[in-house]
Each structure stands twice: as C-alpha cells, then as structure tokens.
Amino acid sequence: xxxxxxxxxxxxxxxxxxxxxxxxxxxxxxxxxxxxxxxxxxxxxxxxxxxxxxxxxxxxxxxxxxxxxxxxxxxxxxxxxxxxxxxxxxxxxxxxxxxxxxxxxxxxxxxxxxxxxxxxxxxxxxxxxxxxxxxxxxxxxxxxxxxxxxxxxxxxxxxxxx
Amino acid sequence: xxxxxxxxxxxxxxxxxxxxxxxxxxxxxxxxxxxxxxxxxxxxxxxxxxxxxxxxxxxxxxxxxxxxxxxxxxxxxxxxxxxxxxxxxxxxxxxxxxxxxxxxxxxxxxxxxxxxxxxxxxxxxxxxxxxxxxxxxxxxxxxxxxxxxxxxxxxxxxxxxxxxxxxxxxxxxxxxxxxxxxxxxxxxxxxxxxxxxxxxxxxxxxxxxxxxxxxxxxxxxxxxxxxxxxxxxxxxxxxxxxxxxxxxxxxxxxxxxxxxxxxxxxxxxxxxxxxxxxxxxxxxxxxxxxxxxxxxxxxxxxxxxxxxxxxxxxxxxxxxxxxxxxxxxxxxxxxxxxxxxxxxxxxxxxxxxxxxxxxxxxxxxxxxxxxxxxxxxxxxxxxxxxxxxxxxxxxxxxxxxxxxxxxxxxxxxxxxxxxxxxxxxxxxxxxxxxxxxxxxxxxxxxxxxxxxxxxxxxxxxxxxxxxxxxxxxxxxxxxxxxxxxxxxxxxxxxxxxxxxxxxxxxxxxxxxxxxxxxxxxxxxxxxxxxxxxxxxxxxxxxxxxxxxxxxxxxxxxxxxxxxxxxxxxxxxxxxxxxxxxxxxxxxxxxxxxxxxxxxxxxxxxx
Numbered sequence: 014x015x016x017x018x019x020x021x022x023x024x025x026x027x028x029x030x031x032x033x034x035x036x037x038x039x040x041x042x043x044x045x046x047x048x049x050x051x052x053x054x055x056x057x058x059x060x061x062x063x064x065x066x067x068x069x070x071x072x073x074x075x076x077x078x079x080x081x082x083x084x085x086x087x088x089x090x091x092x093x094x095x096x097x098x099x100x101x102x103x104x105x106x107x108x109x110x111x112x113x114x115x116x117x118x119x120x121x122x123x124x125x126x127x128x129x130x131x132x133x134x135x136x137x138x139x140x141x142x143x144x145x146x147x148x149x150x151x152x153x154x155x156x157x158x159x160x161x162x163x164x165x166x167x168x169x170x171x172x173x174x175x
Numbered sequence: 176x177x178x179x180x181x182x183x184x185x186x187x188x189x190x191x192x193x194x195x196x197x198x199x200x201x202x203x204x205x206x207x208x209x210x211x212x213x214x215x216x217x218x219x220x221x222x223x224x225x226x227x228x229x230x231x232x233x234x235x236x237x238x239x240x241x242x243x244x245x246x247x248x249x250x251x252x253x254x255x256x257x258x259x260x261x262x263x264x265x266x267x268x269x270x271x272x273x274x275x276x277x278x279x280x281x282x283x284x285x286x287x288x289x290x291x292x293x294x295x296x297x298x299x300x301x302x303x304x305x306x307x308x309x310x311x312x313x314x315x316x317x318x319x320x321x322x323x324x325x326x327x328x329x330x331x332x333x334x335x336x337x338x339x340x341x342x343x344x345x346x347x348x349x350x351x352x353x354x355x356x357x358x359x360x361x362x363x364x365x366x367x368x369x370x371x372x373x374x375x376x377x378x379x380x381x382x383x384x385x386x387x388x389x390x391x392x393x394x395x396x397x398x399x400x401x402x403x404x405x406x407x408x409x410x411x412x413x414x415x416x417x418x419x420x421x422x423x424x425x426x427x428x429x430x431x432x433x434x435x436x437x438x439x440x441x442x443x444x445x446x447x448x449x450x451x452x453x454x455x456x457x458x459x460x461x462x463x464x465x466x467x468x469x470x471x472x473x474x475x476x477x478x479x480x481x482x483x484x485x486x487x488x489x490x491x492x493x494x495x496x497x498x499x500x501x502x503x504x505x506x507x508x509x510x511x512x513x514x515x516x517x518x519x520x521x522x523x524x525x526x527x528x529x530x531x532x533x534x535x536x537x538x539x540x541x542x543x544x545x546x547x548x549x550x551x552x553x554x555x556x557x558x559x560x561x562x563x564x565x566x567x568x569x570x571x572x573x574x575x576x577x578x579x580x581x582x583x584x585x586x587x588x589x590x591x592x593x594x595x596x597x598x599x600x601x602x603x604x605x606x607x608x609x610x611x612x613x614x615x616x617x618x619x620x621x622x623x624x625x626x627x628x629x630x631x632x633x634x635x636x637x638x639x640x641x642x643x644x645x646x647x648x649x650x651x652x653x654x655x656x657x658x659x660x661x662x663x664x665x666x667x668x669x670x671x672x673x674x675x676x677x678x679x680x681x682x683x684x685x686x687x688x689x690x691x692x693x694x695x696x697x698x699x700x701x702x703x704x705x706x707x708x709x710x711x712x713x714x715x716x717x718x719x720x721x722x723x724x725x726x727x728x729x730x731x732x733x734x735x736x737x738x739x740x741x742x743x744x745x746x747x748x749x750x751x752x753x754x755x756x757x758x759x760x761x762x763x764x765x766x767x768x769x770x771x772x773x774x775x776x777x778x779x780x781x
Contacts, residue, residue, distance in 0.1 A: 041480030041481075044477065079481070082482040084465065100633075101384030101385055106542040106615055142203060142424060144385055144386075144613075145204040145240020145548055146208070147547070156206070158207050
C-alpha cells in the first residue's frame with residue numbers, strides 16, 4: 014500500500030485522540046492543538062492534520078495555511094536536538110552571526126536543515142528575550158548564553174556524545 | 176473570597192515577608208546561568224543547617240542581568256552578584272553569622288556596595304511596573320496579596336465603571352506597547368460600544384528584538400497583570416479575557432498558568448468576584464512564532480485560530496475586535512501599572528514624567544553596554560543618564576555611536592541627541608520611537624548600513640504577505656541594501672531607498688509595513704556619509720561589511736609568534752614561527768577578527 018508523503022501509515026494513537034478531544038469545541042482552539050501535536054511528535058504529520066481537520070471540523074486547507082504561517086510549526090520532523098540561534102538585535106550586535114555560521118560549519122547544514130543522522134537541526138530565530146546573555150542560543154528548551162565560537166564547538170561535541 | 180479573607184492573608188504573609196529570606200533571581204537570564212541549581216543547593220544547605228527560620232525563595236528579575244545570577248538577602252537587601260551554585264554553603268553560613276559575604280558583593284569605584292538600592296544601577300530608577308519583581312515569589316499568590324495584591328481590584332469594584340476609567344484617564348497612562356495611545360480613552364471606547372459580549376486581551380507577544388520587559392513582568396509578577404485585566408473587565412463590561420503570550424517564553428507561560436490557577440482557587444477570577452457581581456474568566460493563548468501577531472488585529476486573528484494576518488482598521492477593536500465583539504487590548508507593561516494607579520490614584524501617577532508622557536517606562540538595555548539589563552525610569556530621563564549613569568557606558572573604551580529604540584519599527588539615535596529627555600514625543604521628533612522599550616547601544620565598530628540591512632531582513636522575513644507594499648517593497652529595499660554592503664552600490668541608491676520608504680509607509684495595511692522603513696530612514700538621516708562611503712568609495716568605515724574589508728598583518732609589528740595562526744578557525748594564516756612575518760590568505764579569510772583580538776602585539780588590523 015502506498016502512502017502519501019509524510020504519512021506515517023494513517024495510525025492515530027491515543028495521544029492524538031486526547032489532544033483532539035481537549036480542543037474540540039474550544040473557540041479558536043486549533044492553534045493550541047497544533048502546539049501540542051508539534052511538542053508531542055516534533056512535527057505535524059499529514060495524518061495528524063487530517064485527523065484534526067475531521068475532529069475539529071476545520072478544512073485541511075485552512076490547517077495547512079495555519080501551519081505554514083507560523084514558524085514554530087513544522088511539516089517535517091526536526092532533529093533530536095533543535096538548535097535555535099537568537100538573531101534578535103541585542104544578540105546580533107554581540108555577534109550572533111558568527112555563532113550561527115560556526116554551527117553551520119560544524120554541522121555542515123544550513124538554517125532550517127537537519128543533519129543526516131537526524132541528531133541536530135539548526136534554526137535562526139527571533140529574539141528569545143534573553144538579551145542579558147547575548148548572544149544566546151537554545152537547544153531544545155535549554156538556554157545557553159554569552160556564546161562564542163569556542164562554546165559552539167564545545168556544545169556540538171557535548172551533544173554529539175549524548 | 177471577601178475583603179476580610181484577603182486582609183487576613185495579607186496580614187499573615189506580611190509577616191512572612193519580614194523574615195530572613197534568601198531571594199534567588201529565577202528569571203530567564205539567571206536561570207540559564209544555573210540559578211535553578213543554586214536555588215536547590217541553598218534549600219539543601221538551609222535544611223542541613225537545620226535553620227527553618229531562614230527561607231529560600233525564587234523571585235522575579237532584578238534587572239541587573241549583566242551580573243546574574245543575583246541573590247538578595249532580605250530584609251536587609253544585601254545584594255550578591257554572579258553567584259555560583261557552589262556559593263550556596265557560604266551564603267547560608269553568612270546569613271546565620273549575620274555577616275555579609277564580601278567576595279560576592281558588588282564593587283563600584285573600588286568600594287563595596289552592600290544593598291541593592293545603593294548601587295548606581297538602581298539609584299536613578301523608579302520601579303512601578305517592576306515593583307514586585309525581586310521582592311516576592313511569583314508562584315505564591317499569598318505573597319502578592321501581602322504587598323497589596325488584589326486590593327486595587329476590590330477598590331475598583333467599589334467604584335463605578337466610569338470612575339475607574341476616569342482614574343486611568345487622569346493618570347495619563349499611555350500604551351506601553353509602543354504606539355502610546357491613551358489607555359483611558361481605549362477603555363472608554365470599549366465601554367461605550369454596546370454589546371452583551373466583550374473581551375479583554377493582553378498583548379504579551381513581545382516580538383521586538385531586544386525587548387524583554389514584558390517577559391520579566393510575567394515571570395516576576397504575573398498577578399499584577401491578572402488583577403489589572405480583571406479591573407479592565409469590570410470597567411469595560413467584559414466577562415472573558417485572553418492573554419496572548421509567546422511560546423518562546425516557557426517560564427512566563429508556566430508562571431502565568433500557576434497564577435491563573437491560584438487566582439481561580441481563591442475566587443479572584445471566576446464568578447461573582449468579591450461578591451460584587453463581576454464574572455471574569457481568563458485563558459492563555461500561545462503565539463507560534465510570528466512577529467506580526469504583535470499587531471493588534473493580527474493578534475486577534477491568531478486567538479481566533481487563524482493565520483495571524485492583520486485586518487484593515489476601522490473598525491477598531493474597541494468596536495469590532497475578537498470574535499467580532501468589542502475588545503480591549505493592552506500590553507503587559509500597561510496593565511502592570513493599572514493596580515498601582517487605582518490604589519494610589521491617577522493624580523499620583525500623573526505627577527511622574529513629562530507634560531505628555533506620564534509615569535515610568537521600562538527599558539531593556541542591551542548591545543554594547545556594560546550594565547545589560549532591565550531598567551525602569553521616569554519619562555523624561557535623558558538617554559545619557561540611561562546609557563552612562565545607569566548603564567555604565569560602553570565597554571572596551573569604545574565610543575558611543577548610536578542607540579536603537581523601537582526595534583524594527585524604530586530608529587537610531589546618534590550621540591548628538593544623548594541629552595534628549597526620553598518620552599513619546601521627543602523620540603518621534605528625532606525619527607525614532609518609544610516602541611516597546613528595547614534600547615540597544617552600538618559602539619563605533621557597528622556599521623549603520625549593515626544594521627539597516629539587518630532590520631530589513633527581519634521585516635522581509637516577518638511580513639505576512641497580505642499587502643504588496645510591505646511584501647514587495649521591503650524586499651526591494653533589502654536588495655538595494657545588500658548590494659550596497661557588498662560593494663555594488665550605485666549612484667542614486669540612497670534616493671531610491673528614500674522614495675521606496677515613503678511609499679511603503681503610506682501604503683501598507685498595518686503597523687509592521689508602515690514602520691518597516693524607519694530603521695533605513697533614520698540611519699540615512701544621521702549616517703548618510705556611511706552610506707556614501709559604501710557606494711562611492713567602496714569602503715565600510717566601521718569595518719563590519721566583510722566584502723569591503725580586509726584583515727592585514729603589519730609585517731613590521733609581527734613578532735612571528737604564530738598565535739594568530741593557531742587561533743584562526745579556518746586556517747587562513749600562513750607562516751612558520753620565527754621564520755618571517757605571518758600572512759593572511761585573503762581567499763580563505765572569513766574576517767571574523769579573532770586574530771585581531773588574539774595578537775599580543777596589535778600587529779593585525781582591518
């Protein structure tokens with residue numbers, strides 16, 4: 014049997030069911046539901062979109078429109094460790110570009126990409142409000158401040174071993 | 176909950192607040208520097224010493240982020256900076272011995288400073304919106320109640336709705352999100368819109384890069400926002416509220432969730448609050464990484480579960496907002512001022528600030544400045560006082576070049592305006608704007624053309640694409656700026672940028688597009704010579720634009736030590752130790768400047 018792209022075999026697990034149930038009938042609840050799907054699975058699969066569309070009674074096209082509008086939602090799985098380099102002004106002034114470039118060099122990927130082994134993905138993100146620690150990055154939910162090229166090397170090494 | 180119960184809690188916990196307390200900053204900055212581990216260690220040490228009378232509490236941001244993690248010992252207000260998890264034992268011992276730990280005290284002009292309010296950083300500040308940040312545990316509603324929390328709500332419920340709005344109008348409070356619209360007027364418009372169903376919203380989608388005051392208020396004093404929203408709900412006649420907060424702020428989301436839950440349990444949210452007939456429910460909604468959602472109509476679309484695209488105005492939200500109902504929307508910092516205004520009176524608030532800008536403003540100081548952090552000053556404080564007296568000036572002996580306010584909607588303020596008293600009007604007069612309060616200082620090594628390009632990249636990326644002037648216009652501007660920074664600028668480019676800017680400002684649908692050209696216009700206004708140097712002489716005076724700079728080793732000064740080659744991340748420096756001066760391979764060099772900082776003999780320069 015051939016599945017459409019991004020389809021994981023049309024399996025609906027109980028987690029997805031719980032999420033849909035929670036947001037059924039909540040005014041404007043779709044974004045909350047998508048947040049939970051994204052956090053649970055690391056991305057929003059076609060299956061999940063179809064299921065939410067049916068359960069929350071929102072057209073697929075609209076759900077797709079929402080997912081692609083907001084940068085936090087992703088249609089493809091992200092790496093095990095998602096590295097977000099803050100590109101806010103305070104970080105920029107303190108050299109976040111160098112930090113980002115070093116990650117690119119080290120991981121051999123561009124922004125928005127994931128390493129072949131699925132371990133790291135790299136993103137340049139908007140101000141994370143940790144300006145006191147500029148330049149700052151986030152790996153999954155951990156914030157690392159006062160970054161420089163050397164610290165990038167150390168972190169990549171540390172997380173590679175994990 | 177009635178007022179008697181509230182006062183009972185207040186009394187009980189006022190005593191708790193007077194006890195020996197070790198307050199650990201648990202804002203985002205300090206938490207990232209391991210203040211959470213420190214907190215756990217302190218609790219362990221206190222337990223080990225069997226001193227139940229010493230309390231260890233997490234608290235909100237003290238603002239002095241450059242010196243984090245910060246610990247304050249109350250009630251003596253002893254201020255410890257850059258505290259490490261291993262310092263826990265010494266701190267607990269010092270509290271028991273009643274002797275301050277000198278090695279952790281701050282130093283100013285070679286003198287140790289004991290109390291936090293004695294530091295220069297805090298001297299000129301006036302904390303109203305940030306009043307409770309650093310003094311209470313934001314996860315305990317009782318502590319908020321102990322510092323007069325929810326008294327303003329009770330007072331408001333005993334006033335008429337018009338009286339509440341009148342008090343806010345009298346205070347002169349204006350929107351702290353950036354535009355500066357009079358808050359009282361907004362409340363009145365929403366109240367006057369006839370409709371059974373109305374909404375009260377809080378804009379906590381703090382998207383301006385370099386601004387983190389809303390984050391800190393939500394992390395340090397979430398109840399002040401909840402209380403203010405309940406007051407607003409009463410005044411305008413709403414029963415449902417939403418706080419739209421960025422998902423990028425996990426600590427703020429967590430504290431808000433806790434705070435809403437506690438307020439509900441205490442009956443300070445819900446049905447018939449204080450038995451005065453007010454019903455008010457509050458829900459959190461998370462943003463999902465779209466800058467444009469900070470614009471009010473886009474934010475409402477997002478709460479409704481749609482793409483966050485702005486709507487044309489009019490109709491204004493006060494008439495037809497969320498779910499097509501009259502809606503009041505204010506920013507976090509605006510709300511944080513409300514309970515204090517209701518308690519102390521509009522007249523009191525009005526006495527602070529300048530003629531048309533009342534009260535205080537919180538600024539997030541960042542960039543090339545010594546005291547990075549959050550400061551709250553009366554309106555009318557000059558930029559010089561903020562940058563030098565509070566901010567401690569520019570590090571590394573470098574010259575102040577400009578300050579950027581208002582984020583991607585604002586502009587740059589050059590050194591000649593350092594003495595301008597900061598308020599809404601004066602900032603827009605010099606081509607910038609208040610914005611949400613991000614204040615980024617730049618030293619002489621920053622290229623202003625490159626900075627304008629940086630902001631344009633931001634807007635091009637964040638433009639929602641709904642209206643062409645913003646979607647296409649900013650893209651064209653960015654292309655021109657990129658060309659200039661790559662040394663391919665043409666005669667007439669500056670004029671073209673100016674023309675495009677004016678058109679985009681006039682024709683865009685929402686605030687994002689209408690203000691997007693501001694960083695370009697203000698840098699052209701004050702640093703036109705830099706633009707010209709890039710275009711005509713193919714030179715970047717600040718040495719930041721890589722295509723226009725080369726790094727050189729002065730053969731005369733080179734002592735052939737090889738330190739530069741060792742530190743070069745791309746292996747672009749050739750040579751052998753003591754066998755002639757080293758040389759930079761320009762094809763490989765990425766102009767990162769590491770060699771310049773590493774050379775002990777200052778032989779390398781741009």
